[in-house]
Amino acid sequence: MSQTRISQLLPLLASMVAITPLAIDMYLPAMPIIAKELGTSSSAIQVSLSLYLAGYALGMMMFGPIADRIGRRKVALVGLLGFIATSLLLAFSESINQFLSLRFLQAAFGSGATVVVPGIIRDLYKEHTAKGLSYVSLIMMVAPMIAPGIGSVILELSVWRTIFLSLAGYAILILLLVLWKLPHGLPLRSDRNWLHEFASNYKLVFSHPASRLNIISSMMGSFGFFCYITTISFVYIEYFGVTEGKFSILFGANVVALMMTNIINTRTVERAGSARMLMIGTITANIFALCLVLVTVFGWPLYWTVGALFPLIGSLALITVNSDGLILNQFPQQTGTATAVIGTLRFGSGALAGPALGLLFDGTPLNFAILMFTSVLIVLIVQLIRHRLQLT
Incomplete structure (x- = not known):
């Protein structure tokens, strides 16, 4: 085309x-x-x-x-x-x-x-x-x-x-x-009955070792983002006391981070590959998520939190987009099923963000910082496992 x-x-x-x-x-x-x-x-x-x-x-x-x-x-x-x-x-x-x-x-x-x-x-x-x-x-x-x-x-x-x-x-x-x-495209031709094909497609997606690890990466990257969406108004407005107008500017800055990251990915992923871009995003996210934890523990001013979140939120985009790309490329004939797995787990993890934040809440953004760091640390662990086992 x-x-x-x-x-x-x-x-x-x-x-x-x-x-x-x-x-x-x-x-x-x-x-x-x-x-x-x-x-x-x-x-x-x-x-x-x-x-x-x-x-x-x-x-x-x-x-x-x-x-x-x-x-x-x-x-x-x-x-x-x-x-x-x-x-x-x-x-x-x-x-x-x-x-x-x-x-x-x-x-x-x-x-x-x-x-x-x-x-x-x-x-x-x-x-x-x-x-x-x-x-x-x-x-x-x-x-x-x-x-x-x-x-x-x-x-x-x-x-x-x-x-x-x-x-x-x-x-x-x-x-x-x-x-x-x-375009019309071509459906997958199969003589199997619907129910058998439905089950076998899901089994195929979940049975692939590299796919399972990339699914976890996509899910945890999304979990971190839902944690951000769920608690950011509390962090900026209630904890740091910014006005609603200033909140809109700070929130918009992180939207800019997402846009910038996606632009960078479109320019570099063909040359570097999704696996490398995923690892770059994962390492960057871990560095700044750890910074966010330290900033929160030591009670540093607002601009330190803003400075940690800007590259962290951008890195989450690199994690999710490249994880999804690797998963879809693994199953060219089952992209609908693979997308369903990604989407279901993404929204399912998002639904867990609120209860998890509430369970760890202590009146400060520490629950948010810990969950953000935990989510990207899990991504780093599973990607190191994938690299160690040389899974593709």
Whole structure:
């Protein structure tokens, strides 16, 4: 496929992946209003976020192997159609039970639209899959930055239901672009029955020694990032006492770190290889995670924490993107299943971040620093094992 064709597809693929952060973040400003209109508590509405993550993870587990069987384009179309339908129904939901059920289904269908993207990128970039993943991550990173703002603007101009109508409209646009631009591709031909193939694909992914170690690396890198997302407002606003305006600047700085790292990866991964870039990210992350622990233990000022987090957060991107690239290259015929494994464990580890932080909480960011260091230390250990055993 020509470079021009690839460059045309990348924005579409990023837009497909962006469905998830948009669906998660756009309605956050409307949570109190939704609770009031549906006659329930704010905590009940907050459950919808956990249900979304659960529905997304379970949806990936189902749609990943199906994409390997019937083809990615068909699964993407089914996922988008389901996402559109559930978004429209959410806009007209009248009870909390209806709202929660529809959010779960919205997430499950949304996963069908996103689970196919890494496999398509793998087909486009082959052994340089991590480069394509970095490009898509770079483009779609805009979504979580602007989604809450979009939700707030909609609330200023209209009602909360318009947020879900807007999500449906966005998905309709993506559906039309998928019909127009997304290549059909070839499904995996197999004479085995669906259930046997479903199980055997998962067994294949988990039975490969190098794959297991890279899955752990991806999962722990994601765990560290979810720890950051979960606790960073406490660290900056409550512990260090910064204003909300300054918090936005500091948070944005770490988004810049993620973007810079992805740009660096796109420029160097073809020459250096994903395995080397993964190790560079792992070593860098361990150095600055240890610095974060020391800064917290000794109670040094805010700018020391900011200085440690900037390269640490950027390094997490190197870990996850290159781990994912190595996993996908290992299973060219089972990319849907491999993506489902990555995504399910990623969101599963994210769900554990909150309880783990709460268990270690002592009124300071020490719990955050310890968990960040532990997560990247585990990545370093498994990558040293992979290197020692010379697994590829």
